[in-house]
Amino acid sequence: MSAASNALPTVPPLVEPVESLSRAELERYSRHLGLPGFGIEGQRRLRAASVLVIGAGGLGSPVINYLAAAGIGSITIIDDDVVEASNLQRQIIHRDADAGRPKVTSAADAVHRLDPSLAVRTIEGRLTPENALELFTGHDVVLDGADNFATRYLSNDAAELTGTPLVWGTIFRFAGQVSTFVPGHGPMLRDLFPDIPEPDSVPNCAEGGVLGVLCGTVGSAMATEAIKLICGIGTPFIGRLLRCEALTGEYSTLRFSPDPDRPQVTDLAEVTAACTVDSNAGAAESTADEIDVAELRSVHDDVLVVDVREDWERELSAIPGSLHLPLGSLRDGGWQALESALSDSDRAGSPIDIVIHCKSGARSAQAVEMLSGSVPPGLRLRSLAGGIDAWEDVPRASADPRN
Structure with missing residues (x-):
């Protein structure tokens, strides 16, 4: 960007006027x-x-x-x-x-x-x-x-x-x-x-x-x-x-x-x-390891759900039992930030699969991508496809594959 001259440019009118007004x-x-x-x-x-x-x-x-x-x-x-x-x-x-x-x-x-x-x-x-x-x-x-x-x-x-x-x-x-x-x-x-x-x-x-x-x-x-x-x-x-x-x-x-x-x-x-x-951003994000709502509901008790939204978003709705860790904290602290949050949770005893979610799936896919190189062996990290929007759109009964 170069320095600007002192003269302010003007331009002629863009259009010719209509003949008259009513x-x-x-x-x-x-x-x-x-x-x-x-x-x-x-x-x-x-x-x-x-x-x-x-x-x-x-x-x-x-x-x-x-x-x-x-x-x-x-x-x-x-x-x-x-x-x-x-x-x-x-x-x-x-x-x-x-x-x-x-x-x-x-x-x-x-x-x-x-x-x-x-x-x-x-x-x-x-x-x-x-x-x-x-x-x-x-x-x-x-x-x-x-x-x-x-x-x-x-x-x-x-x-x-x-x-x-x-x-x-x-x-x-x-x-x-x-x-x-x-x-x-x-x-x-x-x-x-x-x-x-x-x-x-x-x-x-x-x-x-x-x-x-x-x-x-x-x-x-x-x-x-x-x-x-x-x-x-x-x-x-x-x-x-x-x-x-x-x-x-x-x-x-x-x-x-x-x-x-x-x-x-x-x-x-x-x-x-x-x-x-x-x-194609959504398509690109979906190439990350994902889990859909139906599968998450079926394994909900066996995975740790991490919510990377902001505080105010959780006031609107939250997946029961989810752990809150805003995406900004993950960007700053990486896997250590997640480990620290896990150590404070009730589910920190043994490695457990983790599902990360946000509103629509975009931020959670970013989180999975950021953390993918740090995940310990044997632990699976996935993004919830469609985020909490999809979770709320699919009733529990219809999402359960056993029904």
Whole structure:
């Protein structure tokens, strides 16, 4: 990352304005029309614009809500997930009644409650190397609220290849970041973070947590950036990374410039490999020695179950008789941490098979992989496939092979 120049880049408006606004639109957006430098022409540009929003979760929720309220012409929403109860703490576009529904469907319904005339396209799936270039080319600006590194770098590379402006945001625990990347008008994501991190190098929201209201702070900033780009007003966060810390209330801006030594993006080959690893993460984890729920129920009294989730997760549910040892403790202490926990348990007399579990099987598979080289001879270490989610989904009677 090279030093940034003092001049802040600006870009011309992304779209030509629609010819006119209806009387109803003039009334609806009247608070915009009096803004200096924005006015009726800015509103006409918004009405002409099409945006692609990647993710209908924590960041996508305020992005979609505010762009729809602002009078954007059309929105495409892409997400492959369904609404869960744990989403509702921060994903404000969804309601309790939406649990179990595709997020894109729930989000589209919310948009139409706000503005029945707004054009909404939904894609229940993921952004992939196969569809990214076409989707980016078909929209004026893209807002990336993805929750994984592979998709973020895919968005960057697709933006570079198609020349499409990209607004990027990320959140973790109490901190958030926002930047804007406009090919040909400043640095891109790879100038700031050149290499794609490993998929599990940073805990996700389920493991690390996230302050719900922070999504509104970062998502609103992202929507603001999109409006500035579309209308050609203000100074976008091109070559700047906005950083906010919720606990201290501090905001800071990191300036950065294009890296002259960075290889230019010429295709999606590298990011295709990263996306393959990310999408196959579950399959890769399942290659670890696993046990399914039915077998665990049948041998439950003869194995030691170790729960690597956090304290608060055990407040929701726990497998009876399980030993608690958070994954972070295993990362720090390795096999010795497990041995120490075993020495304090009632089952430390002789070697016993161990089953490690988490919520869905991802963290327990990591634990098995970390410990696999330290397991004493004669002791079998396995991960519970599907985690406690699978345990709770399969009733005891139906899981017992003797029934």
